[in-house]
């Protein structure tokens with residue numbers, strides 16, 4: 343139960359890192375990545391995954 | 407090195423005369439050093455506001471001749487999607503679309519600002535604008551401001567925002583002594599907003615459609631009200647999108663003025679399929695120069711417009727149209743930089759004298775014009791080639807933009823700048839430069855420059871444009887007034903003779 347970032351589409355804006363309630367998003371190399379061990383799909387925090395809701399590029403923060 | 411910029415090296419040895427020499431050029435003659443009490447700003451701005459913006463190159467046309475501002479891109483995250491934006495590029499807010507700025511961490515940005523301040527003493531303003539929203543990505547914005555103002559306490563800080571997240575940080579903004587904020591407001595009516603903003607992210611939710619624009623509008627008005635109430639100057643930027651918000655911008659203009667914005671700047675939508683924006687891809691066009699001017703003119707009675715705004719690229723560094731940003735990319739900035747305040751202090755001292763001198767010269771020239779030219783004479787438009795310093799100090803062949811002044815018996819007024827590169831004119835890339843310049847100068851019968859070759863002079867003359875280089879290195883307004891008197895005062899002179 344986690345989301346991942348499609349690296350080739352990520353603009354590295356960092357909005358997902360900013361919004362993630364679990365600090366699951368980190369900057370690595372050229373783009374952001376989601377630590378699947380920390381990601382809860384925002385369950386218990388918010389109705390929808392925050393990274394996907396804020397990401398400006400459609401289809402970039404998607405379920406693993 | 408260009409004449410408009412004085413480096414640290416020259417400042418170390420500089421007397422005021424050396425500085426005059428380096429900015430006015432080798433052929434400059436001595437200034438008429440007449441002191442003058444006129445330190446007022448433009449007639450349409452209250453003195454308290456003028457006092458706060460007179461050294462701000464983005465807000466004061468006059469200041470743009472003496473002071474430089476720089477932007478750093480430290481806050482790339484954004485909380486709204488605009489149809490004129492593609493996140494791969496910079497935000498259209500305060501920068502040119504289709505341009506990518508160097509993204510920096512707050513620590514890198516602070517180092518860069520200090521390196522620039524040491525090298526370009528004209529630096530007076532640090533702005534954080536796009537890409538991203540400086541108020542949404544607030545932690546990075548705040549940290550950058552904190553690091554810079556710890557070393558350069560007198561630098562003015564400003565930021566640009568869409569206003570959605572800004573109310574959350576109003577206390578921080580006041581505490582950090584930020585006195586200028588630019589809000590981009592393109593609509594009051596959510597139905598119109600829905601055509602500009604596909605979604606916003608607010609309060610942990612993505613909102614779409616009219617709901618998104620309704621919330622955005624409410625937050626924008628709240629931002630404006632809070633900023634005004636807390637004494638922070640607010641400029642409003644609006645992007646003119648033909649067929650969507652062109653007529654509506656007059657309402658925006660009235661409303662933002664009523665709420666206390668001190669400037670309202672109408673910027674053209676710049677739309678190109680290559681930018682990959684929604685508007686670019688769907689064929690939404692930008693306004694023509696005439697459409698832009700029509701809206702700007704209609705708004706003028708409302709908020710004061712910022713005619714000299716050139717939509718600098720976000721990481722531009724320098725005076726007027728110059729961009730020395732490439733000299734300060736991060737790989738060229740040293741690991742350790744210590745701020746040296748001496749250069750900026752010397753520059754400010756010199757500028758204070760120079761501006762007084764210029765004002766005195768302008769007052770003298772305007773008085774002469776009033777005395778010699780009948781008030782009912784038609785105004786004249788004059789183009790000027792300058793690199794700053796308020797003087798005609800650029801070779802015609804080096805000018806890629808022209809400052810347009812209007813002169814009549816009442817005085818000399820800056821009207822706008824016109825660019826003669828492909829950016830604003832939409833001209834073909836291989837178009838002959840001179841043909842492009844002639845097209846850019848449509849309706850402007852005179853151009854003043856520091857020098858011009860015989861061939862372009864003849865070609866301009868054939869197009870009905872008189873090129874004059876006998877006012878090289880003079881102050882702009884007195885020279886423009888002298889040209890006007892030469893053209894218009896003849897009948898009066900005949901009468902009195």
Ligand code: SF4
Pocket residue numbers: 344345358361362363364365366367376380381382383384391392393394
């Ligand atoms: S789904 Fe939620 S928890 Fe997982 S990475 Fe995205 S924001 Fe973080």
Ligand code: SF4
Pocket residue numbers: 347351352353354355356357358359374393396397398399402403
């Ligand atoms: S919000 Fe999207 S584009 Fe921005 S850093 Fe995260 S994944 Fe990349």
